[in-house]
Amino acid sequence: MGEFAQKLFYGCIGACLGVILAAESVLAGAWPQPEGETQVIVSATHALAHRTFDQTGNAVSRGRFKKIEIQVYAEHGLTERVTLVGEVARSTDKTEAFNRQFTDTGFRRVEFGARAYLFTWDETLYSVDALATLNTSSGGDDPAASQSGDLDYEVAVSTGAPIMFMGLFGFSAQRFAYRHRPGVRPAVASADATLGLNWGPDWMTLLKSNTEYSIGRTPSPQGHYWSSKAEFGLVHRFEPGFAIEAGAFRTFIGRNVLKETGLKLSLWYDF
Numbered sequence: 001m002g003e004f005a006q007k008l009f010y011g012c013i014g015a016c017l018g019v020i021l022a023a024e025s026v027l028a029g030a031w032p033q034p035e036g037e038t039q040v041i042v043s044a045t046h047a048l049a050h051r052t053f054d055q056t057g058n059a060v061s062r063g064r065f066k067k068i069e070i071q072v073y074a075e076h077g078l079t080e081r082v083t084l085v086g087e088v089a090r091s092t093d094k095t096e097a098f099n100r101q102f103t104d105t106g107f108r109r110v111e112f113g114a115r116a117y118l119f120t121w122d123e124t125l126y127s128v129d130a131l132a133t134l135n136t137s138s139g140g141d142d143p144a145a146s147q148s149g150d151l152d153y154e155v156a157v158s159t160g161a162p163i164m165f166m167g168l169f170g171f172s173a174q175r176f177a178y179r180h181r182p183g184v185r186p187a188v189a190s191a192d193a194t195l196g197l198n199w200g201p202d203w204m205t206l207l208k209s210n211t212e213y214s215i216g217r218t219p220s221p222q223g224h225y226w227s228s229k230a231e232f233g234l235v236h237r238f239e240p241g242f243a244i245e246a247g248a249f250r251t252f253i254g255r256n257v258l259k260e261t262g263l264k265l266s267l268w269y270d271f
Contacts, residue, residue, distance in 0.1 A: 030125050030126070030127050030158040030159055030160030030173050030175075031117075031125060031127075031160055032077060032080065032081060032082070032083045032115065032117045032127070033075050033076060033077035033083040034077045034080075035077040035078070035079055035080050036077055037076070037077050037270065037271070038074065038075070038076045038077075038270070038271055039074065039075050039076075039268065039269070039270045040072070040073070040074045040268075040269050041071075041072075041073040041074075041266055041267070041268050041269075042070070042071070042072055042073075042266065042267045043070070043071045043073070043264060043265070043266040043267075044068070044069070044070055044071075044264070044265050044266075045067075045068070045069045045071075045249075045262055045263070045264045045265075046066075046067070046068050046262055046263050046264075047066070047067045047068075047069075047249075047260045047261070047262030048064075048065070048066055048067075048260065048261055048262065049062070049064075049065040049066075049258040049259055049260045049261070050062065050064055050065075050259075051258075051259040052256075052257070052258055052259060053227075053251075053253070053254040053255055053256065053257050053258075053259055054255070054256070055222060055223055055255060055256060056255075057253065057254070057255050059259050062097070062258075063095055063096050063097030064094075064095070064096040064097075065093070065094070065095050065096075065258060066093070066094045067091055067092070067093050067094075067260075067262075068091060068092050069089055069090070069091035069092075069108070070089070070090050070091070071087060071088070071089045072087065072088050072089075073085075073086070073087040074086050074087070075115075078114070080117075081116060081117040082114055082115070082116050082117075083114060083115045083116075084112075084113075084114050085111070085112070085113050085114060085115060085129075085131070086110075086111060086112045086113075087109075087110075087111040087112075088107065088109075088110050088111075089107070089108045089109050090105075090106065090107045090108065091105070091106075091108055092104070092105040093105075104137075106136070106137045107136045107137065108135070108136060108137050109133050109134065109135055109136060110133070110134045110136060111131055111132065111133045111134075112131075112132055113129065113130050113131035113132060113154075114129075114130065115127050115128070115129050115158070116128050116129075123161055123162065124159055124160070124161040125159065125160045125161065126157065126158070126159055127157075127158045127159075127160075128155070128156070128157055128158075129154070129155065129156040129157075129158060129175075129177070130153075130154070130155050130156075131153070131154040131155075131156070132151060132152070132153055132154075133151070133152040133153075133154065133179075134149075134150075134151050135147065135148060135149070135150040135151070135152070136148055136149075142220050142221075142222070143184060143219040143220060144184065144185050144186055144214075144218045144219055144220035145185070145220075146181065146185065150181070150182070150183065150185070151182065152179055152180065152181050152182075153179070153180045154177055154178065154179040154180070155177065155178055156175055156176060156177035156178070157175070157176050158173065158174065158175045158176075159173065159174050159175075160172070160173040160174075161173075163195075165195075165197060168197045168198060168199065169197075169198050170195065170196045170197035170198055170204070171194075171195075171196045172193070172194070172195050172196075173193070173194045173196075174191070174192065174193050174194075175190075175191070175192040175193075176190075176191050176192075177189070177190045177191075177192075184217075184218075184219045185218070186214040186215060186216045186217065186218040186220075186224065187214070187215050187216045188212055188213065188214055188215070189212070189213050189215055190210065190211065190212045190213075191210075191211045192208070192209065192210050192211075193208070193209045194206060194207070194208045195207040195208075201237075202236060202237045202238075203234070203235070203236055203237075204234075204235040205232070205233070205234055205235075206231075206232070206233035206234075206235060206245070206247070207230075207231075207232060207233075208230070208231040208232075208233070208249075209228070209229065209230050209231075210227075210228070210229045210230075210231075211226070211227070211228045211229075212225075212226060212227050213225075213226040214226065220256075222256045223255075223256065224255070224256070225254070225255055225256035225257050226254055226255050226256075226257070227251050227253075227254035227255075227257040228251070228252055228253045228254060229249055229250065229251045229252070229260075230249065230250060230252060231247055231248070231249035231250075231264070232247055232248055232249075233245050233246065233247030233264070234246055234247065240270075241269060241270040241271060242267075242268065242269055242270070243267075243268040244265070244266065244267055244268070245264070245265070245266040245268065246263075246264070246265055246266075247263070247264040247265075247266075248261075248262065248263050248264070249261075249262050249263075249264060250262070
């Protein structure tokens with residue numbers, strides 16, 4: 001535990017993309033959490049995959065894969081401009097192939113960092129993130145996969161702006177990140193976009209996209225990977241400080257990644 005705490009202390013000065021529930025509407029992670037306030041988001045995802053995008057980007061059959069993951073995400077407004085962020089994830093992965101089933105359960109990662117508000121220009125807010133991720137389980141036999149104890153570092157720039165679309169108020173947010181993965185593992189560049197639309201004081205729809213590319217050298221015999229995912233979510237606020245989100249996601253295109261389809265359920269609590 002001492003080595004773990006030391007790694008986090010020296011590696012964590014940043015933040016990850018979060019989702020913030022305000023008193024009147026749901027905002028995206030470019031905005032800071034109000035000073036002294038805390039938000040906790042508990043999410044459960046269930047993903048299935050029967051195909052894999054191969055080296056040419058074609059979807060090919062593979063054994064049945066199922067993943068159930070629980071994520072606990074929290075952020076706290078340290079000051080008016082700095083928000084602390086943390087997340088813990090645990091999952092159960094099941095793979096069925098050649099009439100055999102393989103199950104792997106464990107904690108996957110621990111993340112910690114901070115998001116700093118920079119400035120607002122032309123109604124668009126800009127913030128910078130830094131994030132450290134400690135991988136706490138093996139990612140498989142691929143030499144480019146993360147192993148238990150590997151520590152990754154991420155920096156990102158996020159933007160957010162209020163919008164009006166078809167007479168509905170909402171927001172748009174973008175996040176562009178670079179993740180450094182020490183050792184022989186390739187780095188990862190990612191781009192996220194979120195569009196939120198209010199349908200009254202208690203309902204909101206969220207449209208999200210995520211694209212990831214591995215970059216740099218890789219020892220993987222499969223070569224580099226990339227993926228593009230889309231997610232739709234519906235958020236309902238039951239009372240101030242408490243909301244629930246239900247959504248679905250799918251990997252539409254990619255290379256050397258699973259073609260996943262899944263469901264997501266999240267509980268948001270502010271205090």
